[in-house]
Amino acid sequence: MSGTAEVAQSYARAWLWKAAVPIAVPVLAALTLLLILLALLAAPDAPASAAFPACSIGGTGATAAGIDLDAGQMGQAQTIVTVAAALGLDPHAATVALATAQQESRIRMLANDGSSPALTAEQAAVTATSLTYPHDGLGSDHDSVNTFQQRWIASWGTVAQLMDPAYAAEAFYRRLQAVPDWRTIPLTLAAQAVQISAAGGAYSRWEPFARELTAMLWPAAQATAANPAGAADGVCPGLPVPAGSWVRPTAGAVTSGYGSRWGALHAGVDIAGPRNSPVYAAADGTVVSAACTSAYCDRDGNLGLAGYGNLIELDHGGGVTTRYGHLSAYTVTSGQRVSAGALIGFQGSTGNSTGVHLHFEVRQHDSPVDPVPWVADRGVDLHAPNPG
Incomplete structure (x- = not known):
């Protein structure tokens, strides 16, 4: 095609x-x-x-x-x-x-x-x-x-x-x-x-x-x-990634950037691809949490619903964490070690969302930073025209 x-x-x-x-x-x-x-x-x-x-x-x-x-x-x-x-x-x-x-x-x-x-x-x-x-x-x-x-x-x-x-x-x-x-x-x-x-x-x-x-x-x-909250078996292969590397967390186009949006801070970037597109760990780390953070996550959310929907947070050490929000389902559990490129979930529209995408955040000591330059410094271009 x-x-x-x-x-x-x-x-x-x-x-x-x-x-x-x-x-x-x-x-x-x-x-x-x-x-x-x-x-x-x-x-x-x-x-x-x-x-x-x-x-x-x-x-x-x-x-x-x-x-x-x-x-x-x-x-x-x-x-x-x-x-x-x-x-x-x-x-x-x-x-x-x-x-x-x-x-x-x-x-x-x-x-x-x-x-x-x-x-x-x-x-x-x-x-x-x-x-x-x-x-x-x-x-x-x-x-x-x-x-x-x-x-x-x-x-x-x-x-x-x-x-x-x-x-x-x-x-x-x-x-x-x-x-x-x-x-x-x-x-x-x-x-x-x-x-x-x-x-x-x-x-x-x-x-x-x-x-x-x-x-x-x-x-x-x-x-x-x-278990409609979002846990799912992992059936997709992980990506082959060298140890210590950072990778693009999912395929799709960046549709909303980091910064002020509707009078509040949009603390990450939105990457939109087809529903159930695989979402991967951006770097080696440990799962801090994998859970539904909204009133419900068994169906798509809307702007009137608070929370990230199905959310995964990974701890990469040195005070650096990443968040992956609005997932349709996730495949990891709290305390689990994951490698960069490991499958952790799938794009969805749960929580405060109006369309299928991944909300991706990078945080330093729990303060959000713009993910685009952060991962660019580590060899990952989120705006690449063909991220695959």
Whole structure:
């Protein structure tokens, strides 16, 4: 894949050309579209690898019923199964959902360029905002987005909500539970009752695959449901790092720097990548704490919620500590020794947060310092264009 930003730019140019035709759309709709797509064109290029994390809570690539899945697909699949367990549903519900997601998107979080001729210009503009959220690929079927190809026009939710994998899965399960006898009727009928697809009979072909994949992922889903605060098994490999070195803690772009923000000190930097991107220890150290620091951490937070959400603090000696906030889950415990590059958690949006990212802090004797020059002095460029 050539990169999310490059693909988004090509579609954006096409939309700008359409908007230039004065008789094509009402003035208001054209202006809305133009503003959105100018923002896309102005966005910095993202690394080619940023479409999905190299490794996720779902694990590295796997094979189910003879079908190969990469790490991105496994991460999306794990989210779908974990949401089922968190809702108190059984593995059959997850099987129906995975079969549906495989048919609709090959279990990929798809954005939509809004190019469907069935959409008005204003609808197309709203649909195209999906390009601004983390995604694994592009689609163009009406206003459909995400792993289940849910439609905002059909009242599944807003585009922002539908581009959240956990929200998308829960929305699917809520409608599935409303289907009479969904546990006993054929899988393809249950899926079709939710999706109302033009190819409703196609879901049955994926049932063996979905059953095997559910069996693989259900134990981890149950463990997460039993401990929703954030602890998770580490399934991603650590980075090979020479002893004593510092490393970039996660992949993604710096979206907010150190300094005053909204009248208060933003004591670190925000690095935004796809949901469940691996987070690594920036240097050798000992885990001071790994815990939920907000009222809840079993789902995304918001600006009205205090705290870092799931937070890890590492002690590197000499009065130097680092903090890793808003994690979807963490893989370490207090008192544990970790090496630079060790997997410690995953990017999320828990606590006082409005989007998936890692909040990264460096502290000297408990006083925050700007992480960018600090790690730069140790050979790490947080603004590198392709951090990988």
